[in-house]
Amino acid sequence: MNAELLSEIRGPVLWLTINRPERRNAISPAVLDGLHAGIDQAERDDTIRAVVLTGTGEQAFCAGADLQTGKSFAFDYAEPSQRLANLLRRARQATVPLVARVNGACMAGGMGLLAMCDLAVASERAVFGLPEVKVGVFPAQVLSVLQHLVPRRVLNELCLCGEPLDAQQALQAGLVNYVSADLDGKLDWLLGRLLDKSPTAVKRGLYTLKHIDAMPFEQSMAFTESQIGLLAMTEDAREGQLAFREKRKPEWTGR
The missing domain is CATH 1.10.12 (Lyase 2-enoyl-coa Hydratase; Chain  A, domain 2)
Incomplete structure (x- = not known):
């Protein structure tokens, strides 16, 4: 698709990999557009039975907005909707299962990408958080996909305190289905349970x-x-x- 969002079909599974390791796989317009296009592709192609979403390397799944650009919140207010919100809307309409492979830090907007997925497997090294209050903003669009996924008290603490959860805490909160030292082994096991069904x-x-x-x-x-x-x-x-x-x-x- 593009250099920042890699696309690969492996049998009946479409892999979408955020490829910005130098920015801890932070979100960019190209990443959002590529994810949107990938979901569209999976919906059109009956041979694709699932979509795996992950990040390059072992450091980060997705660190959220790329604050280094200084343009993360420079929206075009003439447009009634924004790219991240539109991606979350598109995922909401998808009928091909989206599976998050959380290989590292999952922060801010990355939590939205995680929450838009139907299933999730995480590495034991993964950490999860909504640190927006630390930079003077607040998680917004991601709340629409997180609010029914985790208990309200957990969500309130994540948003208001901005401190992260480790992988086991995320599992207990319902953010992921499984945590494993063998991330790919557990992912393959979960996909196997999914792909043999109708x-x-x-x-x-x-x-x-x-x-x-x-x-x-x-x-x-x-x-x-x-x-x-x-x-x-x-x-x-x-x-x-x-x-x-x-x-x-x-x-x-x-x-």
């Missing part, structure tokens, strides 16, 4: 999960009633149940 069920399941998040109970119940009815009509649903009765492995078509 592509249709995963896609429609993510669609359902994301749509009911902000719905009142009755609206959510009516929506999910319709979704299970539609899912039951798919080829994968028929094949999965037939394979169960015949005691064999399903042969998914993704239809």
